Amino acid sequence: MRSRDEAGSALVEFVWLAMLLLVPLVYVVLAVFDVQRAAFGASAASRAAGRAYALADSDAEGLRRARAVVEVAMADQGVEQPVDLVVTCEPDPPCHRRGSTIIVRVSSRVVLPLVPAALGGGAPSFAVASEHRVPIGRYREVGP
Numbered sequence: 104m105r106s107r108d109e110a111g112s113a114l115v116e117f118v119w120l121a122m123l124l125l126v127p128l129v130y131v132v133l134a135v136f137d138v139q140r141a142a143f144g145a146s147a148a149s150r151a152a153g154r155a156y157a158l159a160d161s162d163a164e165g166l167r168r169a170r171a172v173v174e175v176a177m178a179d180q181g182v183e184q185p186v187d188l189v190v191t192c193e194p195d196p197p198c199h200r201r202g203s204t205i206i207v208r209v210s211s212r213v214v215l216p217l218v219p220a221a222l223g224g225g226a227p228s229f230a231v232a233s234e235h236r237v238p239i240g241r242y243r244e245v246g247p
Contacts, residue, residue, distance in 0.1 A: 134215050141213040141231045144180030148173040148188075149235040153207040156190060157237040162197050165205075166190060173209055186211045198239070205237045 152169035159165035173188050189208045192198035198205045210232035218226045 130217065133217075137216060138213050138229050138231065140180045141182045141184070141211055141229075142233075144177045144182045145186075145209045145211060145231045145233040147179070148176035148186070149207050149209040149233040151176050152188065152190075152209065153205055153235040153237040156198070156205055156207060157239060160199070162199060165198065169207065177211070182211060182213075184211050184213060201239060201241050203239050205239065206234065207237070208232065208234045 151172045155168040155172045156165035159168050169190060170188060173186055177186050187208075187210045189210075190198070191206045191208075193204045193206065197203075210230065212228040212230050214226045214228045
């Protein structure tokens with residue numbers, strides 16, 4: 104019986120195993136980075152939007168400033184998905200009253216990268232959201 108020469112087969116096996124294991128691992132890492140980037144963006148956007156809203160002279164001006172700040176904060180993180188901004192007040196509007204609290208909620212969805220639409224039902228995505236509360240001080244000078 105003749106022995107079979109296996110020279111070079113370890114290299115082939117290593118390459119195949121590396122492709123089978125590393126390609127999915129790289130994909131998972133890329134997906135996690137995308138979700139984390141959007142989460143950081145939502146957190147920074149809600150914090151900055153709350154400050155911008157609180158420092159404005161009126162609720163309308165505050166909402167305009169908050170929207171602009173959210174766009175900048177999300178663009179800073181490279182998030183291109185649509186973002187929802189919701190501003191509410193406790194106890195009741197108007198928000199620029201002594202003793203009220205401004206609540207800013209920023210939410211978005213992160214579509215997983217490199218998922219073909221042929222899989223049906225749209226691309227899978229993760230929801231990210233952040234909420235920030237900004238109190239208006241009792242002794243702060245506010246408009247009439």
